[in-house]
Amino acid sequence: SPRNVRKICCIGAGYVGGPTCAVIADKNPDIEVTVVDLNEARIRAWNTDDLPVYEPELLKYVKSARDGADGERSPNLFFSTDVDAAVRAADLIFISVNTPTKYTGTGAGHACDLGYVESATRKIAEVSESDKIVIEKSTVPCKTAETIREILAATGRPGVRFEILSNPEFLAEGTAINDLLHPDRILIGSLRSERGFQAAEVLSSVYAAWIPRDRIMTINLWSSELTKIAANALLAQRISSVNALSAICEATGADIDEVAYACGKDTRIGPRMLKASVGFGGSCFKKDILSLAYISDTLHLPEVAAYWRSVVDINEYQKDRFTRRITKCLYHSLTNKRIAILGFAYKKNTGDTRETAAISVVNSLVLEQADIRIYDPRVKEEQIWQDLKATASDITLLKRRVSVCTSAYEACTDSHAAVILTEWDEFSNKDHSTTQGNSPPTATNGTAEDGNLSSRMDWQHVAGLMKKPMFVFDGRNVVDVDKLEALGFRVECIGKSGTPKASSSILE
Ligand code: UDX
Ligand code: UDX
Numbered sequence: 001s002p003r004n005v006r007k008i009c010c011i012g013a014g015y016v017g018g019p020t021c022a023v024i025a026d027k028n029p030d031i032e033v034t035v036v037d038l039n040e041a042r043i044r045a046w047n048t049d050d051l052p053v054y055e056p057e058l059l060k061y062v063k064s065a066r067d068g069a070d071g072e073r074s075p076n077l078f079f080s081t082d083v084d085a086a087v088r089a090a091d092l093i094f095i096s097v098n099t100p101t102k103y104t105g106t107g108a109g110h111a112c113d114l115g116y117v118e119s120a121t122r123k124i125a126e127v128s129e130s131d132k133i134v135i136e137k138s139t140v141p142c143k144t145a146e147t148i149r150e151i152l153a154a155t156g157r158p159g160v161r162f163e164i165l166s167n168p169e170f171l172a173e174g175t176a177i178n179d180l181l182h183p184d185r186i187l188i189g190s191l192r193s194e195r196g197f198q199a200a201e202v203l204s205s206v207y208a209a210w211i212p213r214d215r216i217m218t219i220n221l222w223s224s225e226l227t228k229i230a231a232n233a234l235l236a237q238r239i240s241s242v243n244a245l246s247a248i249c250e251a252t253g254a255d256i257d258e259v260a261y262a263c264g265k266d267t268r269i270g271p272r273m274l275k276a277s278v279g280f281g282g283s284c285f286k287k288d289i290l291s292l293a294y295i296s297d298t299l300h301l302p303e304v305a306a307y308w309r310s311v312v313d314i315n316e317y318q319k320d321r322f323t324r325r326i327t328k329c330l331y332h333s334l335t336n337k338r339i340a341i342l343g344f345a346y347k348k349n350t351g352d353t354r355e356t357a358a359i360s361v362v363n364s365l366v367l368e369q370a371d372i373r374i375y376d377p378r379v380k381e382e383q384i385w386q387d388l389k390a391t392a393s394d395i396t397l398l399k400r401r402v403s404v405c406t407s408a409y410e411a412c413t414d415s416h417a418a419v420i421l422t423e424w425d426e427f428s429n430k431d432h433s434t435t436q437g438n439s440p441p442t443a444t445n446g447t448a449e450d451g452n453l454s455s456r457m458d459w460q461h462v463a464g465l466m467k468k469p470m471f472v473f474d475g476r477n478v479v480d481v482d483k484l485e486a487l488g489f490r491v492e493c494i495g496k497s498g499t500p501k502a503s504s505s506i507l508e
């Protein structure tokens with residue numbers, strides 16, 4: 001086994017820790033990998049075939065390493081609640097616990113809550129009887145490794161030495177296994193000391209089991225910590241930039257898909273993450289940007305903080321602008337109008353709803369007294385209610401106005417408008433062979449093939465279900481506008497002028 005690593009422990013059996021360790025274990029059959037968590041239900045689920053995290057291919061990797069499923073290897077992946085034992089036995093320990101945005105106290109809503117990182121660190125210090133390499137995997141503010149080092153130094157047993165590394169993850173939901181198997185790069189940050197370099201080499205050798213050495217970058221600890229947040233901030237910034245341009249397109253008759261596609265052809269810009277939308281969601285982008293802005297403030301860099309906050313501001317503005325467009329097109333009154341919401345997840349191929357634009361859009365439409373009928377192919381009804389209740393200003397109104405449907409047709413029946421908020425393939429009526437030429441390829445990571453839970457909806461059938469005039473508000477630009485217009489729909493897309501084409505609106 002590489003560099004005498006025999007045992008790895010990962011604290012936190014969540015979205016990051018689980019898949020990462022499944023792949024590490026699969027690729028390093030000689031290393032025993034134990035993923036621990038305080039949450040017993042989660043650990044129990046990791047030991048079944050109904051995993052607590054859904055990712056394409058994940059179960060295959062878990063079964064191979066956890067069960068020795070292919071018969072040619074013995075199990076080397078374990079899920080356990082015995083944190084102490086796994087930590088004590090390990091040579092390498094990943095800290096992969098949650099780092100939510102603080103919701104009370106100093107920095108509430110911006111700063112990152114490091115309480116879980118701290119308690120995991122204290123646990124390591126308390127139980128370790130031999131030298132350990134401690135690896136921060138969770139996204140953390142710059143210099144967190146310093147905090148970890150201090151806690152370990154202050155509370156660890158005498159004679160036990162800890163080396164701290166930063167090894168951030170760049171997994172996107174829906175493509176996590178592919179991102180782990182074929183990463184653009186692996187970052188390993190260490191102190192620039194002899195022992196720091198040695199520790200980085202030990203971790204490198206674990207990844208080198210399947211990743212070419214030239215993709216494994218060893219850099220300074222603080223650079224590594226900052227890169228994780230910086231990469232997410234830059235990605236989100238691209239989307240906000242394109243979304244800001246989409247507002248100009250709507251007002252001028254330019255088409256954001258054409259503009260983004262043409263800009264992306266500049267190799268200095270590149271094509272990915274340039275898809276205009278009703279707003280980005282997900283657990284990382286907003287959290288990381290606000291965390292970056294908060295760090296900037298604490299470093300007395302208010303201009304830098306304001307720059308990054310503007311990325312989130314544009315995202316909020318985009319959601320709000322989209323909702324206002326719906327109200328305006330429906331003759332400035334939504335009272336008692338039925339509106340179908342197609343898609344609630346923050347992107348396709350996931351049931352995850354964290355920070356999804358749908359939450360804000362639905363809440364705003366409810367306040368306009370619209371009757372909302374939500375359909376999403378993968379998000380569970382309880383999840384939708386939980387998200388809306390947590391954010392609604394008037395729960396009674398919410399319950400009276402919203403219902404959750406089991407099909408797009410059910411949601412669209414008797415509706416004045418269909419509002420697409422997630423780019424599920426089922427909502428698209430684009431002809432794939434013809435879209436390539438004139439519209440940009442979807443800029444997200446398009447490798448997950450499991451999106452087609454159900455076949456595509458038949459918009460002609462929908463036309464027979466809705467109230468006239470029938471509106472489609474496409475917050476993801478997944479529909480072929482001409483085809484829908486031919487069926488009698490009035491179509492309003494992000495970054496395009498609506499029906500009838502307002503080609504001269506710049507002159508108004
Ligand atoms: C730019 C565009 O590149 C070109 O496509 C357009 O047609 C005209 O404007 P130019 O101004 O000649 O061209 O130079 P460019 O190389 O893009 O640099 C512009 C400025 O940005 C320079 O001051 C350069 O030093 C600076 N720059 C460039 C950076 O600070 N960092 C970079 O990564 C790149
Ligand atoms: C992101 C990063 O991509 C990943 O590297 C990091 O580790 C975690 O955060 P994720 O949130 O899973 O991953 O999804 P991503 O595909 O990046 O999309 C984030 C949000 O941006 C989604 O709401 C998506 O719909 C939106 N998006 C993405 C756009 O609106 N336009 C785009 O061009 C790309």
Ligand code: ADP
Nearest residue numbers: 012013014015016017037038039097098116120
């Ligand atoms: P991420 O997306 O970063 O993986 P998750 O919230 O999905 O975050 O998972 C983090 C996991 O870490 C949770 O299952 C939580 O129970 C676990 N956790 C948090 N603190 C500790 C701790 N001190 N010891 C063990 N597990 C912990």
